[in-house]
Amino acid sequence: MLSETLIEGLESYRIGSKIRALRASKSMGLAQLGDHTGLSAGMLSKLERGQVVPTLPTLMRVAMVFGVGLDHFFQPGETAPLVELVRAQERLTLPNVREGDVTYHFASLDYTVQGRQTEAFLAEFPKGAPESEPHEHEGVEMIHVISGWLELTIHSRTHRLEVGDTLTFDAGFPHSYRGEGQALVTLRPEI
Structure with a gap:
């Protein structure tokens, strides 16, 4: 199990929203992406909502569908202004x-x-x-x-x-x- 610190660090990459953006760019539904990756639509939904931390093999399956490298998921996020809250x-x-x-x-x-x-x-x-x-x-x-x-x-x-x-x-x-x-x-x- 991952510590809260590791989970928060991974959340900063916004991997789920990047998966959702790739899927939306191809007008692909969760079920369609599931057919291509072998992952269930429910699992993909949890990944997109950040409820599950993906493994590298899982990310690789998604990356291969869209023709991107794993680095796509670990690059800086959107160009939105920096707003980061630490309680x-x-x-x-x-x-x-x-x-x-x-x-x-x-x-x-x-x-x-x-x-x-x-x-x-x-x-x-x-x-x-x-x-x-x-x-x-x-x-x-x-x-x-x-x-x-x-x-x-x-x-x-x-x-x-x-x-x-x-x-x-x-x-x-x-x-x-x-x-x-x-x-x-x-x-x-x-x-």
Whole structure:
């Protein structure tokens, strides 16, 4: 059985609506498509409505009927404007640990959004937690403190941020965090 995260990731490709569009482009009914693929009309209906996740062999049967490759189902969707909702309870939250102690928890706010230009995280710093391990990565990082306070150490300097403060920096240099409360962290992967 697939996890909710995997199902949501697959849903972002809108495979069912792509099958429906191919069928509609040929004015073909579900029963006709079933005759060509060996799949029942009921199964095809469930695939189109996103109630069943298709296997690769099932997709290949459909693709062969319409003369498209499997890549057709995994290309970017319609050219509709990007609108992607991630509910609070659906966030992927992970701890950052240093020597067995949680330094902060970070929740990805937009991990399901395809083709995103930035990454957004909500970081929660427990009271009395140790400083995070210094780390570096590509891109520009922006931190905005929502509650409490945050200290960011970079280039041998510690910057203390209070509620409402924002700090933007080149994340390609070693940096670490220590704080108490919540901060919004936005990362633009390329600089």
